[in-house]
Amino acid sequence: MDVQLQKIFDSNYKGKTLYNHFCELYYQMQENKYYKAQSLSDFEDLSNFIKENRFYHLPLKTADQVNNLQDQIFPWQEYCKQQMQLMQIKAKVINATVQNFLKLNALLNNVGYGFTDEDAYLIQQSLKSIAIRDSNIINIRFWGKLFAQNRDYYVIEVQLSKSYKEPQPIDCDEKLNEYVHYVTQDLLEDWALLPQVTRKQMEASRFITYVFSGNLNKEITQYPIFNGKEKHLLKAQILRITHANLLAPRGLYRFDDETKLITFEDEFKMPESAELSTMDGWVHLPPNILKQGRITFYEDPSLKEEELNQMKEADPELERLKSIKDDKPFEQNEGNWNIKIFGETQQYTNQEEQPLSYQIVQLRNYLWPGAITVSNSNDFISIYFGYGNKNQQNSFNPLAPNDIQEEPEDIDEIPEPNPREQPDELEPDSDDERRREQERREAELQQQQE
Amino acid sequence: MNISFNDLKFVHQIGQTLNLEERMRLQLAILKIQEHYIFDEVLFWGRVEGVEKDYYIALGIQYKGQYEFPLKKFFWSSNNYHFAELPKYNEEFAQRAETLREPFTGQHEHIVFRTDEEINFEDSLEIPAQLPAKNFSELERLSYIVQSIEFQCASIPVGSYRLTPTHELIKTTFKGVTAELKNYQHFRQPIRKDKQDLIARDEALYRPDFLDSLVDDTPYNQWSVQTDSTKRNITIRNLIWPGYLGYNNDYTFGYAYFGDGIKNSDFEFLL
Numbered sequence: 001m002d003v004q005l006q007k008i009f010d011s012n013y014k015g016k017t018l019y020n021h022f023c024e025l026y027y028q029m030q031e032n033k034y035y036k037a038q039s040l041s042d043f044e045d046l047s048n049f050i051k052e053n054r055f056y057h058l059p060l061k062t063a064d065q066v067n068n069l070q071d072q073i074f075p076w077q078e079y080c081k082q083q084m085q086l087m088q089i090k091a092k093v094i095n096a097t098v099q100n101f102l103k104l105n106a107l108l109n110n111v112g113y114g115f116t117d118e119d120a121y122l123i124q125q126s127l128k129s130i131a132i133r134d135s136n137i138i139n140i141r142f143w144g145k146l147f148a149q150n151r152d153y154y155v156i157e158v159q160l161s162k163s164y165k166e167p168q169p170i171d172c173d174e175k176l177n178e179y180v181h182y183v184t185q186d187l188l189e190d191w192a193l194l195p196q197v198t199r200k201q202m203e204a205s206r207f208i209t210y211v212f213s214g215n216l217n218k219e220i221t222q223y224p225i226f227n228g229k230e231k232h233l234l235k236a237q238i239l240r241i242t243h244a245n246l247l248a249p250r251g252l253y254r255f256d257d258e259t260k261l262i263t264f265e266d267e268f269k270m271p272e273s274a275e276l277s278t279m280d281g282w283v284h285l286p287p288n289i290l291k292q293g294r295i296t297f298y299e300d301p302s303l304k305e306e307e308l309n310q311m312k313e314a315d316p317e318l319e320r321l322k323s324i325k326d327d328k329p330f331e332q333n334e335g336n337w338n339i340k341i342f343g344e345t346q347q348y349t350n351q352e353e354q355p356l357s358y359q360i361v362q363l364r365n366y367l368w369p370g371a372i373t374v375s376n377s378n379d380f381i382s383i384y385f386g387y388g389n390k391n392q393q394n395s396f397n398p399l400a401p402n403d404i405q406e407e408p409e410d411i412d413e414i415p416e417p418n419p420r421e422q423p424d425e426l427e428p429d430s431d432d433e434r435r436r437e438q439e440r441r442e443a444e445l446q447q448q449q450e
Numbered sequence: 451m452n453i454s455f456n457d458l459k460f461v462h463q464i465g466q467t468l469n470l471e472e473r474m475r476l477q478l479a480i481l482k483i484q485e486h487y488i489f490d491e492v493l494f495w496g497r498v499e500g501v502e503k504d505y506y507i508a509l510g511i512q513y514k515g516q517y518e519f520p521l522k523k524f525f526w527s528s529n530n531y532h533f534a535e536l537p538k539y540n541e542e543f544a545q546r547a548e549t550l551r552e553p554f555t556g557q558h559e560h561i562v563f564r565t566d567e568e569i570n571f572e573d574s575l576e577i578p579a580q581l582p583a584k585n586f587s588e589l590e591r592l593s594y595i596v597q598s599i600e601f602q603c604a605s606i607p608v609g610s611y612r613l614t615p616t617h618e619l620i621k622t623t624f625k626g627v628t629a630e631l632k633n634y635q636h637f638r639q640p641i642r643k644d645k646q647d648l649i650a651r652d653e654a655l656y657r658p659d660f661l662d663s664l665v666d667d668t669p670y671n672q673w674s675v676q677t678d679s680t681k682r683n684i685t686i687r688n689l690i691w692p693g694y695l696g697y698n699n700d701y702t703f704g705y706a707y708f709g710d711g712i713k714n715s716d717f718e719f720l721l
Contacts, residue, residue: 079679079680079681082679110469110470111469112468112469112497114465114467115465119462144465147674147687148674149671150676151676152463152676186678186679188679209716333501338501369710370465385464385465386465387689391551
């Protein structure tokens with residue numbers, strides 16, 4: 001005990017021992033006329049005071065230490081550089097329709113979703129930087145945020161005038177890959193292009209429920225087997241969500257049956273807020289994805305016509321620009337969409353007797369929780385925040401693997417014939433055999449003679 | 451989360467937020483709770499979304515005078531922003547409520563389960579001492595869900611609270627932690643034997659990690675720790691209750707729940 005106490009007293013702090021400090025403290029408490037130390041709280045105070053005022057010098061630094069000081073990297077340097085770079089992106093003209101995300105984010109915040117203003121600004125700069133990079137881009141918008149186990153994904157959706165022709169198997173639909181997506185995990189870092197999906201991958205992704213890990217190149221080990229890495233599954237889920245949830249107000253687009261193209265309507269007036277707040281006012285913009293994994297039905301030439309017809313009936317193509325009212329209702333609800341009104345619900349009429357309304361409508365999809373569309377009388381935005389899975393009402397039942405094949409039945413075994421008597425001479429089958437038999441018999445006879 | 455709502459920027463990580471009207475009215479309503487109850491802290495706990503209306507939950511914590519762990523009391527309100535105490539739930543049906551997948555409707559009297567007992571008063575000569583159990587309403591479901599989430603998820607960083615010699619919890623000056631799961635612990639009375647022993651031996655007074663650590667939670671992958679670009683704002687999310695968010699940076703810490711109140715029971719299959 002004494003040894004320990006001695007050690008503590010001799011411990012050095014900036015050249016002074018504890019023992020010395022105590023002595024000093026005791027002396028000050030007793031003798032100092034100006035600092036009237038009276039109670040326990042003064043003890044601490046006085047101790048600090050002494051430490052500060054006695055010049056407890058540190059020993060001089062060696063040359064190495066002085067030089068190393070310059071290598072100390074400011075910990076936020078990387079962050080500052082990247083952020084500055086991103087904020088300074090500018091171009092003379094950008095020939096693309098870039099979504100005004102900064103303004104639309106304020107709309108999202110009003111209904112309880114969205115990003116902070118700073119993040120929205122960074123996203124807007126990112127949209128610009130991608131639009132500058134590629135001159136083929138017609139349309140670019142922020143798609144949403146997909147949460148993952150380790151790092152989340154931010155996704156941007158782009159429509160090109162000339163799509164990249166990656167070689168694909170014959171049964172894939174080119175139209176399915178019309179939307180192209182970029183992802184990143186950190187807004188200040190570079191964006192990666194997601195690969196195109198094949199029909200088989202699309203079909204398989206319908207049966208998989210998976211929480212993304214955050215690593216784009218991770219192998220997916222799920223049943224049924226998905227042939228692809230996480231980036232393919234990510235793209236497939238993004239496409240499914242887009243094709244189910246991207247909405248437009250009725251009357252904004254027009255579908256031309258002959259050219260099969262969607263174009264803007266000539267005279268568009270945003271529908272009244274009363275209409276926008278019901279399901280009548282909205283239509284699906286992209287086409288529906290079939291169960292087969294394509295947009296138009298694929299007629300496999302190897303299958304028979306009856307089979308094809310059966311498959312076609314089970315998987316019908318739906319008309320474009322369909323109203324969301326006709327969506328399959330979710331459980332006991334009246335449709336698939338939940339509509340809520342936010343903001344000022346007061347009805348105004350302006351001078352020309354036209355109704356004015358500042359209310360904000362929020363549509364939420366039941367089947368895909370996290371997919372929302374928000375609109376006021378001037379703008380609308382569709383966005384997704386979630387894990388990328390459907391809303392399963394029943395417990396997850398993993399698909400049972402195929403039945404194990406049974407072994408074939410064993411053939412009855414018959415013992416090898418070992419008769420006591422030599423069997424009768426058989427007629428040889430062909431001339432060659434006859435000749436061989438004769439030669440064999442002559443050889444036997446010769447042996448017997450010898 | 452503190453009702454000054456300075457920390458809302460962390461909640462934006464999961465894409466959720468409170469709009470201006472909600473913030474203003476919640477501040478007033480939460481302050482009003484202190485008119486009738488005395489708490490050391492009254493915090494905003496979270497928002498449970500329903501089909502027609504949403505529920506807002508507030509939490510009052512009393513540290514002083516509580517042995518072992520502070521007292522927590524929950525308050526709920528619907529869109530009328532008038533907080534009332536969250537009632538107790540019926541134990542028998544509560545377990546079934548955990549695995550329900552239907553969304554909350556927003557009507558707190560909505561009946562979730564019907565109890566099957568019917569006592570016929572006419573036949574029996576004795577009048578039973580207890581009234582027949584009421585049907586399990588949505589409010590009780592809300593109560594059970596909120597307390598489950600609090601028990602299973604609520605977490606604080608290591609070093610934020612300390613145990614005083616009289617076994618009260620106090621907040622300490624918090625300097626921030628690195629973004630690893632081992633730096634977080636549950637904000638509840640410890641149930642793990644080794645932590646309970648620590649407290650019984652009074653060793654917990656000198657250690658910052660005297661509550662159940664998050665690392666010991668099974669299944670292990672349910673926690674997701676992420677940072678933003680600055681690497682200093684850390685959010686910690688739970689995958690079994692999607693919508694729960696714990697956050698901290700060098701200055702503050704806290705947690706909140708913004709979601710639909712449905713547990714992700716299939717979690718084990720999803721990785």
